[in-house]
Amino acid sequence: MSESRKGVARLVVKCQDKPGIVAAVSGFLHSRGANIIHSDQHSSDAEGGMFFMRNEFYLPGMDMDGLEAFKQEFSREVAERFGMRCWSMNPAWVRKKMAILVSRYDHALMELLWRWARDEIYADITMVVSNHPDLREPVETFVPFHHVPVGRSPEEKAEAEARILDMLEGQADVVVLARYMQILSPKFVQRYPMKVINIHHSFLPAFVGADPYRRAAERGVKLIGATAHYVTEELDQGPIIEQDVIRVKHSHSIDDLKSSGADVERHVLARAVRWHVEDRVIVDGNKTVVFQR
Template sequence: MNRLASTTGNKEVKKDRACMLISCPDQPGIVAAVSRFLHEHGANIVQSDQYTMDPDGGMFFIRIEFDLLELDRRLDTLIMDFSEVVAHKFNMNWRITPENRKKRLAIFVSKEDHCLLELLWQWQAGDLNADIALVVSNHPDMRELVESMGIPYHVVPVTAETKQQAEEEQMRLVAEAQADCVVLARYMQIISPAFIKHYKGRIINIHHSFLPAFVGGKPYAQAYNRGVKIIGATAHYVTEELDGGPIIEQDVQRVSHRDDVNDLKRIGRHIERIVLARAVSWHVEDRILVHENKTVVF
């Protein structure tokens, strides 16, 4: 691992803290069972957030942060016991993630640099609790910038004729770097179903419109032609439906009849970079639960 990419920055990481994410059919006794289990195993709950989607026979979601002395040594036993004692009983989809095991990001980018720069700045400041394992691009433009930070930069050109081979190379690079999540930071290529399936729920894209408005290419031109008074950006998980995956975060800004397409692009760049950075931060901090085509963000 490169020296800079393993830096913890300003964020204090607690080695004995973990996060538990749970989604399951709603029924009485879930919170009591989880709390009792953690207490009996010597854990101390430091934060808990929960949400019930449609209380009449709907879904229950909860995020719990807890401290457990000697977590690394006891984690495997804790996971096995929870699976047998609690998770199976309530038909849970769940995971426990130690705070000190930072996720590794693979950032894909084309020629637009603003979203990549925001992620790099937040990472350098210690505000993004992740390792940037590598940057992959179909253009060489940002090599010097990225490599100056000690991050590997790989150029994989993409044409209509070489798209499959290029994607195979991209997947090899991501796997070799042991990346947990792929971030499409204005990467202007369609991702194949095979790639999406391999990293299901772990590909985050930024789309430069307030979805579901203006799906697909040239959304700012579409917005200008429609005469909108608000433009926005949307960060979402990637699915096979173009720009149709579960939405993580959105934001907007007012515009007027005086703004042409270039003005909309300029205004939109600021929205895009902030929205994507928020979504990536929430993902690496295990704050997102996906249910069907919606997200619950704690």
């Protein structure tokens, strides 16, 4: 698979909507001999709206140096002209580094590892970090596992987080919380802005916070859900990447809800992570634009 990604890059643009952007971008790519494989666009329809674009293009023979030069040309000839401040051009053949944080539940983690092993998630999983030692064995057949216990006092929590931040340094373009039962500090979140993906086990904004399945059972809902979102400083309030639900009924116990919910969680998280590493998610305020396959 990495072979066919050689020479392929993804140009992702977010900027003020102006006439002529598509013509300028596609004209630039064509003039340089780049072939557009996929192209997606979206204009938010509000007044003074935003424009979002993702182009997957192929430039024969392009390597990292070539990409760097291409970026500079694009910057000069297109980005500056349209005042684009928020754009990226990423090589499709380079795997993003991914670290996974987890506690004791293994379902979301194993789904990620399983899809990664099948090359459905194109990334380098550099490590799995857990505050519990339980999952060492199944994880280590795939990737390195680190146990970082987290104490109960604020000092101990801060210390553990600092250890984790050290471990992640240079090893994580994206951090995935695959049911990590600790709240990250603002410091951590600021270090990885829109790069920490969490799976919340409810259909947000319903059941923000702890113990959503118990609360869902108490409220008597007929569907339970899961939400993958970027982590921001406000708990469970970050931009939503993906959500899904599953039907439940009166005969289901809380354990049944957890079991059904686990299936939704793992799929929702896997889709969100896949889309993130393929540069398909653009944050728009507290929302996301997702250019699905």
